[in-house]
Amino acid sequence: MINNSQVRYATSPREVKQMDTKALRDEFLVEDVMTVNTIKWVYSHYDRFMVAGVVPKNEVTLETVDELKSEFFLERRELGIINIGGKGAVNVDGTVYELENKEALYLGQGNKIVVFSSAHANTPAKFYLNSTPAHKAFPNKKIGIEDVEVVELGANETANARTLRKYIVNSVVDVCQLQMGMTSLKTGNVWNTMPAHVHDRRMEVYFYIEVPEGQSVCHFMGQPNETRHIWMQNEQAVISPPWSIHSGAGTSNYTFIWGMAGENLDYSDMDMANISELR
Numbered sequence: 001m002i003n004n005s006q007v008r009y010a011t012s013p014r015e016v017k018q019m020d021t022k023a024l025r026d027e028f029l030v031e032d033v034m035t036v037n038t039i040k041w042v043y044s045h046y047d048r049f050m051v052a053g054v055v056p057k058n059e060v061t062l063e064t065v066d067e068l069k070s071e072f073f074l075e076r077r078e079l080g081i082i083n084i085g086g087k088g089a090v091n092v093d094g095t096v097y098e099l100e101n102k103e104a105l106y107l108g109q110g111n112k113i114v115v116f117s118s119a120h121a122n123t124p125a126k127f128y129l130n131s132t133p134a135h136k137a138f139p140n141k142k143i144g145i146e147d148v149e150v151v152e153l154g155a156n157e158t159a160n161a162r163t164l165r166k167y168i169v170n171s172v173v174d175v176c177q178l179q180m181g182m183t184s185l186k187t188g189n190v191w192n193t194m195p196a197h198v199h200d201r202r203m204e205v206y207f208y209i210e211v212p213e214g215q216s217v218c219h220f221m222g223q224p225n226e227t228r229h230i231w232m233q234n235e236q237a238v239i240s241p242p243w244s245i246h247s248g249a250g251t252s253n254y255t256f257i258w259g260m261a262g263e264n265l266d267y268s269d270m271d272m273a274n275i276s277e278l279r
C-alpha cells in the first residue's frame, strides 16, 4: 500500500465566505493531477469522490490507499478513466483495454489488479481518474468516441458555444453513482456552464485541459449570491461542493472534464442561477 493521497474535508458555505485566496486554493484546487509513474489521489469528503491522474512512462499499478482501509482499490469503489494523452492501455485482471486519446473506460467494483501503460514512452498516455464508492459490481466498459452522447450548447453571441460529450452516464454505461464527460469550448468562446447552476444532490469536479500556453481559466464557485473565483492553469482540477456554482471564463477557449457523484444519476437535475442575480 502507498500513502500518496491527500484528504480534503467538506466545508460549509459559511466557512467558504471567510476564505482568502490561499485558503480557497488549498481547499478546492488540485494543482498536480498528471503525475509521471505515480498516482497522487485527492480524497474529497464530498461524496467521497477521489481525483487523480497518471502519466505511465513505465507500467503503473493501481494501489489502494490508507484512507480506504481496503485490500485493493476497487474493493468497494468504481473508477472512471479518460485518456487525454497518447495511446495507452489498462490491463484489468488480465483483460487489456487499449485507449486512444479521448477514449474512456469504466471499471466496476471488484476488479483487483489494474495496470496502466503507454504505447510509446515519448508520447505517453495521460489517464484522468475519478472514483466513487460503489454498492454493486457493474461490468467494465470501454467508451469510444462513437459511444459518447454529444450535445451542442450556447452561442457565439454569448461567448459560450461549446460541445458537451457524455462518456460515463447511465444511458451509456451502468454505474452506481459516477458520471463523467468532457466539454470543449469553440474557438473565440470562453464561458463554460453559463448560465451557472447548482445541484445540491451531487458534488462535481472540473479538470481544465487544452488551456493554451500563457492562458488561464478563471473558475467561479460559491453560492450564486456569494461567489468566489480561483485562477486555474492547464491540467488542474477544482472541487465543487454540491451547494456551489461551477463555471469558468477563460482568456481563450479550452476543454474540461467534469465528474460527478451523489444522490442521483440524473444529469439534467440542476437548479439554474439567473445571470442577473449572481453576486
Ligand SMILES: O=C(O)C(=O)C[C@H](O)C(=O)CO
Pocket (backbone or CB within 6 Å): 153, 162, 164, 181, 182, 183, 192, 193, 194, 199, 204, 246, 258, 260, 267, 270
Ligand atoms: O458546459 C457545461 O455546461 C457543462 O459541461 C456542465 C457540466 O456538465 C455540469 O456542470 C453538469 O452538472
Ligand SMILES: [Zn+2]
Pocket (backbone or CB within 6 Å): 197, 198, 199, 204, 246
Ligand atoms: Zn454541474
